[in-house]
Amino acid sequence: MAQVPNPGAILFPDDPEAMIFERQMLREQQAPEICEIEKLMKQFDAHEDQEGEFLRQYQEIKEKSKNPLIKFLLQLIITDEEKHRATMHAIAATLDGDLTWTRPKDAFRGFGELHKDKENEELLELTVAFIQHEKEGIKDYKRLIKSSKNYYRGLFAMLLQTIIRDSEKHVEILEFLRQKLKQA
Numbered sequence: 685m686a687q688v689p690n691p692g693a694i695l696f697p698d699d700p701e702a703m704i705f706e707r708q709m710l711r712e713q714q715a716p717e718i719c720e721i722e723k724l725m726k727q728f729d730a731h732e733d734q735e736g737e738f739l740r741q742y743q744e745i746k747e748k749s750k751n752p753l754i755k756f757l758l759q760l761i762i763t764d765e766e767k768h769r770a771t772m773h774a775i776a777a778t779l780d781g782d783l784t785w786t787r788p789k790d791a792f793r794g795f796g797e798l799h800k801d802k803e804n805e806e807l808l809e810l811t812v813a814f815i816q817h818e819k820e821g822i823k824d825y826k827r828l829i830k831s832s833k834n835y836y837r838g839l840f841a842m843l844l845q846t847i848i849r850d851s852e853k854h855v856e857i858l859e860f861l862r863q864k865l866k867q868a
């Protein structure tokens with residue numbers, strides 16, 4: 685954030701209240717930023733709670749159900765919900781650390797280590813290969829959907845569709861990593 689150097693002194697060089705004015709201005713400049721982070725953190729916090737609540741409900745119905753297919757399908761969702769909650773938690777913890785000048789143990793760390801060293805160079809090469817694998821996988825699964833769409837009332841096709849979305853997500857994560865490693 686660009687800050688005006690000593691704005692009170694510039695505007696009112698001989699005014700004894702200049703310093704108070706300056707402090708007020710700085711406070712006003714900084715306040716929205718802190719509010720912004722705090723607001724965002726609260727939103728992520730709320731989403732973490734929400735994901736936790738969904739997770740609890742899914743687990744409850746899964747345990748009640750006697751049908752193995754229902755159990756299997758609900759477990760797929762539960763695994764995702766656990767990831768959602770963990771992600772919301774890590775984001776909220778990171779923002780909380782920014783606000784309190786602390787480093788909560790669940791906050792993201794390691795961003796500064798995405799620099800160019802031997803290990804990261806190798807990882808960069810690997811991400812390129814993995815992205816390729818994921819994309820080929822997507823093509824294969826699309827072909828499989830076509831040939832299995834009449835099986836088990838569309839169950840296989842639906843499951844394959846979810847795997848394709850997961851693979852697309854993996855591409856997105858890998859692309860992000862590749863970008864950051866390249867920029868380092």
Ligand SMILES: [Fe+2]
Nearest residue numbers: 735764765768
């Ligand atoms: Fe979710």
Ligand SMILES: [Fe+2]
Nearest residue numbers: 818850851854
């Ligand atoms: Fe994958």
